[in-house]
Amino acid sequence: MTGLLAAIAILAVGTFALRFAGPALRSRYEIPERVQGLLAAAAIVLLTALVATAALTDGTGSAGIARPAGVLVGGILAWRKAPFVLIVVAAAATAAGLRLLGVP
């Protein structure tokens, strides 16, 4: 139990440090405008990669068909500038509906 508590404490402190590092570094050093553009792009690149891995993979394997199909429907609606609520509900409903039909 002590080992578990220690692991939780280190994960908590470590995660906070990772979150705090960005703003702390930015306040200490003057960052050129071009690098700021690169940092903004880095956040977009990470989020996009997160979308792809969360949509298509599960652990080290494939996520099946229902989930990517749902994300695809949500993505198309987002591209067509549909309301946010519709995007979210359609993505979830597509995946849930396909699973109801037995699609993995």
Place this chain on the structure above:
Amino acid sequence: MSMRSIWRTLDPRLARDIGLVCLADGVVGISYGAISVGGGLPWWVPVLLSIVVFAGASQFLFVGIVAAAGSPIAAMIAGLLVNTRHVAFGLALSDEIGSGWRRWPGSHLMTDENVAFAIGQDDPRQRRAAYWAAGIGIFICWNLGTLVGSAAGSVIADTDVFGLDAAFPAVLLALVLPALRDRSTRTAALVGVVVALATTPFLPAGLPVLCALTGLLFYRAPVLEVAR
């Protein structure tokens, strides 16, 4: 920025969108609590993690490893690896997080969702309001959900039945899509996606997404600034 000024600044439509994501996060929190307790962990483990770690993906990973009788050290390292992306988020959003004492709660409230909400806004005040409103809302809903889930235990089924696992990538995609209209950013992001997917079978969770940063090699700063 005070609570009142967050609500005054926040566009009503944006507030509704944020509310929806908070609600969905709450439901996922219920499933997280239930899965943890169902896996044999005492109720306070998922609850404590939600308060002090507050990072969904790393929490799922942590309880998954510990419940499967893995070592807590391995679970802790896996959780930290998944959270390394927060460094890049913090570098990009330091203005939204704020300075002084605000930086402490502002850093703790950082999630994929509120980062994406902030990036999705053009106006700097909306960006900041979105970051904080989504951060606070998600923190409350995630923790309430965890409490409910860990109390209900294994009664609750997997939320995959409701398709929520498809809703979250769709939320992030909808929020980053406007930024991907910039050609240089889009190229970098697409290269990043290919690298992340190609490395997923071989690397532990969290690292493939970090590898996506190699896509930045294809990023070119806007011509205007180079010419200056």
